Amino acid sequence: MSSKGWEVTKHYLGLDTAWRAEFVVGTGGRTLGVNSEMDALPGIGHACGHNLIAIAGVGVALAIKAALEKHSVPGKVVLLGTPGTSHFLDVSVALGSPVPIQLRKVAQARLY
Secondary structure (H helix, E strand, C coil): CHHHCCEEEECHHHCCCCEEEEEEECCCCEEEEEEEECCCECCCECCCCHHHHHHHHHHHHHHHHHHHHHCCCCEEEEEEEECCHHHHHHHHHHHCCCCCEECCCCCCCCCC
């Protein structure tokens, strides 16, 4: 992401597998935070879909960046790579965004 203009902080907040990527357009504007939960569960792996949640968060952050640039909207998008649900609230506080976005997978589709 750093090669695409994002400012990337590795080992964010002292967590070995956490990172923060920030992209700013102009000055002022709003901050939109996206959580990209990525670590697998010990002994289980990606049974709860963190691999899908992680890449979905990256995709959303890239789409927001593209929209801000295309329409010259000032603002900031912050993408957090977090090591699982237990750390989500701890690291999302540092976003500067009142409501961070996180995508989740659904176990099954239902028709109503």
